[in-house]
Amino acid sequence: MKTKTVPMLYGLSGMTLEVPESCVVLEAAGACPLPDAGQAVRDALARPIASAPLAELIRARKPKSVAITISDITRPVPNKAFLPPMLDMLHRCGVEARQVVIIIGTGMHRPSTPQERVELVGPAILAQYEVIDHQADRPETLVKVSDNPPVSVNRRFAQADFRIVTGYIEPHFMAGFSGGRKGVCPALVDLGTLQRFHGYETLADPNAENGILQGNPCHRISLEVAKTVGVDFLFNVSITRDRQIAGIYCGDLEQAHLRGCKEVQQFVSATIGPQHAGGFDLVLTNAGGYPLDQTFYQTVKGMCTALPALGENSTMLIVSHCGEKLGSKAFCELMARWGDDWRGFLGHIARSGKTDLDQWELQMQARVLERIGQDKLLLASDGIDDEAKKHIAVTPLPGQGDAHARTQAFIDRFFAQRPDATMAAIPDGPYLLLKND
Secondary structure, eight states, X not given: OOEEEEEEOOTTTOEEEEEETTOEEOOOOOOOOOSOHHHHHHHHHHSXXXXXXXXXXXXXXXXXXXXXXXXXXXXXXXXXXXHHHHHHHHHHTXXXXXXXXXXXXXXXXOOOOHHHHHHHHOHHHHHHSEEEEOOTTOGGGEEEEEETTEEEEEHHHHTSSEEEEEEEOOEETTTEEOSGGGGTTTTTBOHHHHHHHTOHHXXXXXXXXXXXXXXXXXXXXXXXXXXXXXXXXXXXXXXOTTSOEEEEEEESHHHHHHHHHHHHHHHHEEEEOGGGTTOXXXXXXXXXXXXXXXXHHHHHHHHHHTGGGOOTTOEEEEEOOOTTTTOSHHHHHHHHHHTTOHHHHHHHHHHHOSOOTTHHHHHHHHHHHHHHOGGGEEEEOSSSOHHHHTTTTSEEOOSSSSHHHHHHHHHHHHHHHOTTOOEEEOTTGGGOEEEEO
């Protein structure tokens, strides 16, 4: 059988696999990096979308305090490319370093480590500027901005004289696209708001889906919260496969984000032809590589991205490093309770009327389980021990050696037994927007 190689994102090292020559590689056209990212940032700040230039806004407002949000370590945002020119512009407009706070939008993720802060912003910015984590579980760090529904957000952000939200735009398996309003909700909100954003009814809506903004309840909730708090300036980017800046969309919270989503959709989309409308026999995908694939919690995104390629008889094989194992304590406890009974879990959350922390990820995983079942949802990972793999609603990939060796051996066995089987590979994992023709 003739073969070809396909690269998979996996941890920091990646994973290159031999697949049949007939394998359909589902990948987007991709984007080219901007030739001079620093100059492109300065130009975008001077000519934003539906907004006055950032320098003009700062000079007019003369803020005593400026809050800038950034994504946490789970997102490959090139902060070190755009923060220096942005901060330099603030400085030239009279804002001193002591007046600026950079807030890591953790949502309900764990706090950042000292090394991760260096990775996020670089040592020079870390030495000169105050960098803090959002702490949703500490009420004293929050302030209420709405009573109906009750919403509390990060106090330092809400009370700043000028608020800048940064991030990057990619397909998002619940909210349609990341970026924009998500830099406030869920990044900077309280647990109760997070629970509404990720609630059972919200995620049961078919419009809570990759690439969909119109009618998407996650998008609506998030945007309402961000507008209630108030965002003075948005700075979003799109990125290339090697995480360089491909596009900049800054200015008005809504209009800049919408323009970015439209552009990003063009270079992250791939279409499955009508000959494969019933799904492929085997679908190989990944969880996005480092930093996204460091927990099983985040691995679910890669599973859901591949749904358009799955028929009821398909097998999915997902590779994910999971160097930090399953994820949060709450998610570990959730999987320990329900990982052996995902159908019972769905019934429970439909009846309970409340949203437990991190339950939304198993609810999203259940979309895949409802399509193909647990026996055909295979996980190859070096980060999770064999016993834990048995209780997270997947089938651990058997065999000898590391995840790479086990994955290659499985592909070889699969086609030795079924030489005429169809296969799709998704090299970019959750960073792809996959559609049926």
